[in-house]
Amino acid sequence: MLVAAAAALLMWLVTNVAPREWHVPEADIVVDGVRYRAGPDELRWLESFTAAHFDAGGKAARALVADEVDAALDGLLDASRARLPEFLDWYYSLSGEYSRIAMAALEAAGLAAPGYVAERAASILLPEDAWTARLAGLESTAAARLSAHYRDVESAWRAEVAMRLSARRIPAPLGPGADRRPTLVLDGLVRDIIARETDALGLRVSLSTATAGVGAAAAPALARAVGARAGRAVAGRAAARGVSRIGAAAAGGAAVCAPGGPAAAACALLAGAGAWLATDWALLYVDEAMHRDELERALDLALTNLRAELERELDAAFDAAIAAHGAAVQREISRTFVPAEAGRDASGASTSSGDGGTGRDSGV
Amino acid sequence: MTVLAARMLALLALAAGAWLVHVFGRVLPTWGAGLVLVGLAAPITLGLARRGRLRCAAFRAVYLRPDSAVGRRLGGSVLIHVRAALVGGLLALVLFSALVRLADEAAWAVLVVGAPAAGGVFALWRNGLRGTFTARYLPEVAWRLTVAVAGVAMGAVLVWLAFHRPYPDVGGVTLERAVWHFVDQERARSAPVELLLQLAAVKDGVRLWIAQQLMPQPGLSAGQAVGWLIVLAEEAVFVWSYLSFLCPVVIESKHDERRDVTG
Numbered sequence: 001m002l003v004a005a006a007a008a009l010l011m012w013l014v015t016n017v018a019p020r021e022w023h024v025p026e027a028d029i030v031v032d033g034v035r036y037r038a039g040p041d042e043l044r045w046l047e048s049f050t051a052a053h054f055d056a057g058g059k060a061a062r063a064l065v066a067d068e069v070d071a072a073l074d075g076l077l078d079a080s081r082a083r084l085p086e087f088l089d090w091y092y093s094l095s096g097e098y099s100r101i102a103m104a105a106l107e108a109a110g111l112a113a114p115g116y117v118a119e120r121a122a123s124i125l126l127p128e129d130a131w132t133a134r135l136a137g138l139e140s141t142a143a144a145r146l147s148a149h150y151r152d153v154e155s156a157w158r159a160e161v162a163m164r165l166s167a168r169r170i171p172a173p174l175g176p177g178a179d180r181r182p183t184l185v186l187d188g189l190v191r192d193i194i195a196r197e198t199d200a201l202g203l204r205v206s207l208s209t210a211t212a213g214v215g216a217a218a219a220p221a222l223a224r225a226v227g228a229r230a231g232r233a234v235a236g237r238a239a240a241r242g243v244s245r246i247g248a249a250a251a252g253g254a255a256v257c258a259p260g261g262p263a264a265a266a267c268a269l270l271a272g273a274g275a276w277l278a279t280d281w282a283l284l285y286v287d288e289a290m291h292r293d294e295l296e297r298a299l300d301l302a303l304t305n306l307r308a309e310l311e312r313e314l315d316a317a318f319d320a321a322i323a324a325h326g327a328a329v330q331r332e333i334s335r336t337f338v339p340a341e342a343g344r345d346a347s348g349a350s351t352s353s354g355d356g357g358t359g360r361d362s363g364v
Numbered sequence: 365m366t367v368l369a370a371r372m373l374a375l376l377a378l379a380a381g382a383w384l385v386h387v388f389g390r391v392l393p394t395w396g397a398g399l400v401l402v403g404l405a406a407p408i409t410l411g412l413a414r415r416g417r418l419r420c421a422a423f424r425a426v427y428l429r430p431d432s433a434v435g436r437r438l439g440g441s442v443l444i445h446v447r448a449a450l451v452g453g454l455l456a457l458v459l460f461s462a463l464v465r466l467a468d469e470a471a472w473a474v475l476v477v478g479a480p481a482a483g484g485v486f487a488l489w490r491n492g493l494r495g496t497f498t499a500r501y502l503p504e505v506a507w508r509l510t511v512a513v514a515g516v517a518m519g520a521v522l523v524w525l526a527f528h529r530p531y532p533d534v535g536g537v538t539l540e541r542a543v544w545h546f547v548d549q550e551r552a553r554s555a556p557v558e559l560l561l562q563l564a565a566v567k568d569g570v571r572l573w574i575a576q577q578l579m580p581q582p583g584l585s586a587g588q589a590v591g592w593l594i595v596l597a598e599e600a601v602f603v604w605s606y607l608s609f610l611c612p613v614v615i616e617s618k619h620d621e622r623r624d625v626t627g
Contacts, residue, residue, distance in 0.1 A: 019386055171538070
């Protein structure tokens with residue numbers, strides 16, 4: 001009876017008490033389809049290395065983009081500087097003079113918007129077509145270089161991970177679910193990073209469009225500076241011309257047409273107009289001789305300031321895109337490495353239902 | 365309580381010890397696993413040595429004069445114990461890895477039932493053959509027949525259980541992946557224990573891979589027969605080591621032998 005009771009008790013124990021399993025805090029890592037077994041130290045290293053590597057990649061991307069922006073703005077400003085003589089020629093021409101006077105009169109009468117000279121300067125120095133083409137070139141070049149850069153960053157990351165974990169390579173499990181350890185499929189992480197990089201490029205496209213608007217808004221600012229400088233000259237010249245033109249016209253008409261008899265009035269009108277134009281031309285000539293270089297330097301300085309402002313704007317725009325990309329990558333890295341936490345925090349021994357063991361008779 | 369009942373309880377205690385090895389074998393520290401191995405090897409060695417002395421005594425009684433020089437020197441004490449210790453250590457390793465890895469509850473039921481059953485079968489054989497064999501050799505004969513009966517029965521059930529156990533399909537994978545599948549599941553706190561378990565897993569992986577390569581289609585074939593012969597041999601070794609572990613409880617001590625002789 002006692003034997004039967006002991007046997008029954010032992011039978012109950014063997015069928016109801018599970019063996020104690022020893023769990024090693026490990027996780028499987030899949031990179032480029034190759035599986036590695038990583039312990040807590042390797043997991044910590046991999047997470048910190050991945051974060052640091054892509055962060056450094058982001059910093060390098062900023063420097064790369066800054067170079068691109070610098071080169072693009074150099075080209076843009078060189079072209080603008082090359083157009084300075086064209087603007088100055090117009091500015092110191094009679095047509096330019098009378099255009100400004102006419103537009104000033106219309107502006108005073110409320111028939112035209114202010115800033116004619118500013119718009120003219122912007123249209124000559126910063127033509128929309130050239131500006132748009134240059135930004136489009138910057139956008140495509142930067143995108144291509146960033147794309148290549150991120151590919152290099154990912155390739156270097158893969159190579160380093162494969163090299164560091166080469167001693168921990170393991171065969172693939174027999175099938176889905178055959179391995180119950182946490183598995184980090186870092187191919188997915190790389191895919192997501194590439195997708196986010198593509199998103200960042202899309203963001204840059206919209207940013208470059210916005211930056212084109214910034215340029216268009218900055219151009220009038222440049223032109224207003226020119227207009228302020230020119231306005232002072234125009235006012236000086238107008239005051240001088242107001243007296244000299246009238247005097248020259250009256251003197252010219254009286255001198256030339258005094259003996260004209262009945263045709264003296266028409267003669268005086270023509271002679272006065274001629275004297276008016278000649279006076280204006282002479283005054284413009286003198287003004288150009290005195291102030292053209294100064295105006296050119298002022299415009300050059302304004303273009304330089306505009307370039308610096310645009311560089312800041314573009315760098316900020318690209319930095320924002322790269323920073324957003326970097327933040328997304330870091331989030332992706334943190335999210336990806338969460339499954340490994342279970343492996344890291346697992347205690348050594350725990351009770352399981354016995355499914356971790358294999359049958360001794362796992363034979364034919 | 366009768367002697368037989370006490371013996372069966374002792375056998376159940378040994379079976380419980382074997383089950384505890386299964387429960388805690390993977391979480392033992394190395395020194396603990398060493399003690400467990402000694403605990404497995406000691407009874408096996410004791411049983412083997414006791415049987416060896418019985419055989420030696422029988423040989424002396426039959427073939428040698430008691431007063432001869434050879435008869436006096438052929439006590440067999442040292443050689444028998446050394447040989448028993450070597451075999452016992454080897455069987456303890458086999459038994460330890462097998463017990464730790466034996467996850468089938470039905471197989472454990474076989475071991476639990478088999479322990480007292482072995483004691484009962486031994487008692488039956490001993491009583492049945494008491495009039496045929498001398499008292500000194502009777503335990504050895506009864507044990508051999510017990511191993512033949514109980515061992516074959518246990519082995520047959522274990523093979524039957526192995527036959528109905530599901531196995532992973534490794535027919536289409538490389539040997540490396542097949543072996544790794546089994547090795548990767550063997551974890552233990554003690555590195556030597558883990559190595560021992562993984563070596564046993566390598567054996568399982570190689571055997572299963574070869575078997576499934578040789579006989580991809582179900583049905584009888586020479587390869588299948590070879591595969592099952594290997595399983596049979598494994599079960600035989602396991603049952604042999606398990607019964608050897610129970611042996612010192614079943615076979616009487618010298619005191620019992622004397623009692624049998626006198627009474």
